[in-house]
Each structure stands twice: as C-alpha cells, then as structure tokens.
Amino acid sequence: MAQITTLHDAVADLVHDGDTVALEGFTHLIPFAAGHEIIRQGRRDLTLVRMTPDVVYDQMIGAGCASKLIFSWGGNPGVGSLHRFRDAVEHGWPHPLEIEEHSHAGMAGRYVAGASGLPFSVLRGYVGTDLAKHTSTIATITCPFTGEQLTALPALRPDVGIVHAQQADQHGNVGIWGIQGVQKETVLASRASIVTVEEIVDELDPRVTVMLPSWVVTAVAHVPSGAHPSYAHGYYERDNAFYREWDEISRDRDSFTRWVDDHIRGTSDFSDHLSMVRSGMAVVS
C-alpha cells in the first residue's frame, strides 16, 4: 500500500545520493515540485533518467544534482536550447555530466521492458545512425524466428520513479487522464516510486484513463500545482510564458544560480515557491 506522506519526507526517505532517478511526464504532468525538493535537499551524484529532460532537468543539472543523464531529447519545447544542460555537456559546469542517449522509441521501449520484468527491449531502429557508436547500451539481435536483425536495448530499472498525477484516493490509488506519456511504465519499472497529486479525493474522477493501484506505488504526496510550469489537465494550463522566461533566466550561470537560490533553495516548499511565481499562471476555472 502506498504511504500518503509529505513530499519532503518521501524524497528524504526514498531518494539517496548516487541513485538512479526517473522523473517522467511527457510535457503534461511533469513533476516539477519533486525536482525542486530534490534540489532543496541537496542530492548529489544522481543518474537522471528522462525521455525529454526539459526545464525540470535543466534546473537539477544546473543545481549540481546529476552526474549522468539518460535521455532522448534535451530541449525547451517550442523555445530552444536547455542552457544548463548544454553548459554541463559543453563545458562541464557545474561539473561534468556523463550522457547516455537514445531515441524516444528506444527509451519508451526500455521503460516497457523494465515494467514487464524483462531484461531488454527490442525494436526496429537505430540502424544506420551514429547513436550506437557512442551509446554502449545499444546492441544488435537476430530474431530467432525470421532471422531479421533488430536492435536490443537494456531495460530501465530506476531506483526511484517519480510522476505527478491529477488525483489519488484515500488509499493511495492514483488516477491520471489526458496525455499519459510513460508515467505508468516509469512507476512499474522502478524499485520505488513517488507520486505527487493535485488532489486527494474520496473517489477517483470518471475521466481517469490510467490507474495505478496503491500497492504498486511507494509514496503519495499532496502537492497542488505540483507540475507547474507544466500542466495538469482539468486543473491548470501550461505556463508557456514561464518556459519562454526560462530561456533568459538560465542563459547565464549567475542569473540561473540567483534564481535557484531565491526560488528553490530559499523557499520552504513548493507552495512557497509558487507564491513567488504565481502571477504568470493561468488557472482553469
């Protein structure tokens, strides 16, 4: 059974220095509050896993939480570069970042294999590209039935999988609707999981299309607006203005550090953080 707890305690109990941690959410339901709490608690040397390390990982990488990144697309969607990610890869700031890169199809398959208890995933992909020259977790396999050459990738089995959801009930059953990304696969592939939710309700909304039973979730924490500046379908919209502002905030090391010191390290929790940025946020009535 999932334990209903605070985000502070869930991160303190489950996320340790050196862990492999996946925060997922495909543009929708990105667990920003959890990313901030990991920064606030000063975790170091993490292997961060995520298909689209966007602004949340830019913050964590720039804040010095990560020593390795496993990913498939690192950009600020619709805006441009992730400046902290680029600074880490191009110049080793704040320290060098090892990268292991795949394609979206590959990463999604690796989560599915992890969730399925299989050692690897198989797909028709990567052939002819330079990815395999630089990524050691790509291999060729021959289909035992047809002889076709296919690509095999090892399963992802994070120590902790972290997602945000619209709702949990009092028992810790979790409900998601809208764009569902790889949230289910991430929770099922991980040894432990943290789910932050907009609301704790008596009964899950009938719009729920993905349900994670309480007994596959380790910890549930109630964090309203915990996906901001990403969005929670039915609760609030994506704060596109913040994504654009991030380009300016993150462009230079000093302005980034000031922002993290003021908005994350200098705040007690995510609601404190939100009160600093709330003005730009569109709330769905």
Place this chain on the structure above:
Amino acid sequence: MTATTDEIMTVVAARELPDGVVCFVGIGLPSTAANLARHMHAPNAVLIYESGTIGAKPTRPPLSIGDGELADTADVVISVPEIFTYWLQAGRIDVGFLGAAQLDRFGNINTTVVGDYEHPKVRLPGAGGAPEIAASAKQTFIMLRQNPRAFVDRLDFCTSVGNYQGGDSRQALGMTGRGPTVIITDIGVLRPEAGTGEFVLTAVHPGRTVEEAIAATGWPLRVSPDLVTTELPTADELAALRALTAGA
C-alpha cells in the same frame, strides 16, 4: 498581402499533404503546415503528435507537442510507448515531418551535435522521435532553412537516416519507409533524383534564384532540368494561415 519566407515554406508543405493523410507532426512550421492543410484542402487529414494524441485538431499551433488542446481535440489519447510501436513502427504513418540542424545530399539528418561528439561545439537536443520517424514513416518531409552551415557536405553526426549513402543503400538497411521525398527550404524545393537518391533543386520560390540555392548548399547542388518556380501562396491560403497563427 506579401508572404513571408516562413509563410511560403508552410504553404508549400501544406500543399504536399493530400486529404486523408495520416501525418506525424512535430512542433513549429510542420505543425502549422499540417493544420493549414486540414483547414484548406485536407479536412480529413489525421494529425498525430508524439505525445500520444491521435487525430488532434488544435485551433491554433501548439507551443509544445503536448499542449492540453491536443488532448482535448484528439480522437484518442494513447501512451508514448504505444505511439512508437503500434502506430509508427508498424507502418501506419503516411507522412512524418522532420527538421534538422544539419542535412546532407541524401537527406540524412543531424540533430545531435555540431563538432566532435565528446567535445561538441554545440550540443543540440538529440534524437527525440526522429530516427524512427525517418525509418518507419511511409515517407518523410523535411523543412529547413537553406544555408551552408545546415546543408553540409558531411554530417558531424548521423541522427536519422534518409537515403543513407544513396542508390539502394537505404533499402539494404531493412527500412520499411521510403525515406525523405521532399526538402522544403526558404529558397526552394529539393527532391531526390531517381536512382541515386541525391537531392536536387526542383523549384525556387518567387524572387529567389538558383545561384542563391547553390551558394547556400555545402555540396555541389545539382539543378533539375525540370526546374519550376513555386506558385506564390494564394490570397485564400495566406488568409487561412494567418487566421490559424493569429494569437499563437
């Protein structure tokens, strides 16, 4: 109304999409082009975004591939693993759109690094969905501004395979899709030559010249004997496009 370069590229791409096409759309000009086609001559075009929205009908171009409006207007929303397996890998996508930082004469694409991989001059976002779109969509359209830094003789990194090394080398890799069939630039249009698979200039936009296209290309660009001038966006096309992008 004078069309901007982006508007010409978008209209030219939209015209390439037949009604009923199943189209895998990225963000930016491709998304605008696919939505323009849907509002003009292709009302039954099916737009699939990699966030898992099938049949999305956004009223304005989304900023990200996962904006809420895509899910609200979709026929169905499925998981990301499902998009890349049942739908893309299995060959259910007619047209996939791709962008690039670098592109070579065979339509191979780099979106990973400029310079050396271990010590990049510029670290780009990486592969995303592109390698499998390039491999498994029945055909791909590429939209990219033409200049010598983008249209290169040799890629720094091959992220997504086009016509590979030319000839039948793409098919020899076992790829199921035909690969890139058109490159739409700010100067004109390139299409692959039969047999070699090398992209040649087949159209220039009004006011642009063959000489400009050649100067903007890092390999010795050849010109099709059937070179045409792009038909300018019509008043109707421009009005529909501007209605679509107003307030975006």
